[in-house]
Amino acid sequence: MSSKTSFKPQGIIPAVVTPLTPAGKFNEQAMRQLIKYLIDGGVHGLFITGTTGEFYGLTPEEKREIFQVTLDETNGRVPVYAGTNGITTRESVMLTQLAEECKIDAVSVLTPMFITPSQDQLYTHYQTIAANTSLPVLLYNNPPKTGVNLTAATVAKLADIPNIVSIKDSSGDLTLTAEYIRLTQGREDFNVLMGRDTLIYGALCYGAAGSIASCANVAPRLCADIYDKFMAGDLKGSLEAQFRLAPLRIAFTIGTFPAVIKESLALLGIDAGPCMEPVGPMTTEEREKLRQVLIGMGLLK
Secondary structure, X not given: OOOOOOOOXXXXXXXXXXXXXXXXXXXXXXXXHHHHHHHHOXXXXXXXXXXXXXXXXXXXXXXXXXXXXXXXXXXXXXXXXXXXXXXXXXXXXXXXXXXXXXXXXXXXXXXOOOOOOOHHHHHHHHHHHHHOOOOOEEEEEOHHHHOOOXXXXXXXXXXXXXXXXXXXXXXXXXXXXXXXHHHHOOOOOOEEEEOOHHHHHHHHHHOOOEEEEHHHHOOHHHHHHHHHHHHOOOHHHHHHHHHHHHHHHHHHHHOOOOHHHHHHHHHOOOOOOOOOOOOOOOOHHHHHHHXXXXXXXXXXX
């Protein structure tokens, strides 16, 4: 692609969980119910097969099914982003091409995990993935999970590649997020998305374009309020929504990720099923703690 894509990632984009049956198979009916709940809640996109979607436990065939069901249920109402994460460049290219074949709107690619490539190697990794697709590509930085960090200088360089349009930053380091924004500002064709749900408001103040948020599975309207109110100039309302959301993100440590999100959805009447083993269900005591968090947020009576 010679010119930048016109695709602009923006708003609140839930990092959608992958609902499973008790036997651990993809639950299409629950996925359709969840998508309806999210779109009715005012989200601006859907991000499937990411970290929250337990991408690491899904086969390419399962991913294809998730892509197809999501696109069918969404029916063009909001853009659909797919995680095409692999440890190797080869795997990421293959998954990205699968997403393109299914007509996904954009892909998000996490840095490799387990191995620790240099910044030059990371640059080549993303350059190769972008060269092998016509889809818009989002970089995804999540050093707490991968042990690999994309520096601001590397991201500024990657932003020159025509179809690399954004980065999701889940580092939790607002200085780094701000540097991504500072070094790419003035580029109409690249923006930054926050990946840490407690920092959405702060990132918007710096000039981020929105957030890919795990908590938006559970509280789509509340997350969307942070963005919508901010864009409407209601900074007080936006910050209030951010503070109301914070306890849910902080509660992620109650169980093993992403159990808190799936258990929260179950408490709200959406059967997202179990997490993939070895992640087990929360204890009765943990579930009660979580229930109190949801009651405190006004999500449960």
